[in-house]
Amino acid sequence: MSSNTQVPDYDLADTIELTTAEQVRAISDPLRTTILGLLHERAATVTELASAVKRPKSTVAHHVNVLARAGLLRVVRTRRVRAIEERYYGRTARMFYVSLGRHADGVALPPDFNDFEVAAKESAAAYEIGQLRAFIRHARILEERAAEFWQSIDQVIHEFDRLPRSGETVYGLALGLYPMFDYPTLPPRPDEED
Secondary structure, three states: OOOOOOOOOOOOOOEOOOOOHHHHHHHHOOOHHHHHOOOOOEEEEHHHHHHHHHHOOHHHHHHHHHHHHHOOOOEEEEEEOOOOEEEEEEOOEEEEOOOOOOOHHOOOOOOOOOOEEEHHHHHHHHOOOOOOOOOOOOOOOOOOHHHHHHHHHHHHHHHHHHHOOOOOOOOOOOOOOOOOOOOOOOOOHHHHHH
């Protein structure tokens, strides 16, 4: 696979906030998130996507249509092949997000809408062969500092999304920042009391 200078090979927005239940439901399906992931690399036809995910074209076409209706995919170019116009689909944004503390259209996120659960399943094989690189750290900090730190992490995520695609191996990157409600903390130092 050759290296691209622009990832993916079509124009798209940087981020889009998901504001409707239809959008949230659309990205809640594992096959649809895989399709969105594949389109991070380049635009693709339904036939190419079906081949990549090893599913029937009709199944993939259905999921592509769900994503397109939700505004997460669009036709980015077409090509005439004999008498048929072949459509190449692309994402509408590099990153989709649901705002913290909000649920689209008042609809709660699905219970399995947890990127860490997905990452845990995806990383199990890498762990078994000793190729999982992971850290977990805890720090007692102010909420404002957590928000500032997450902005730094957001830059890393965007950098990862823009990497030129090459090589034979796909790598997953899971990042998160979350409050720990039952993590122990030390009492104040004696000189801090009063």
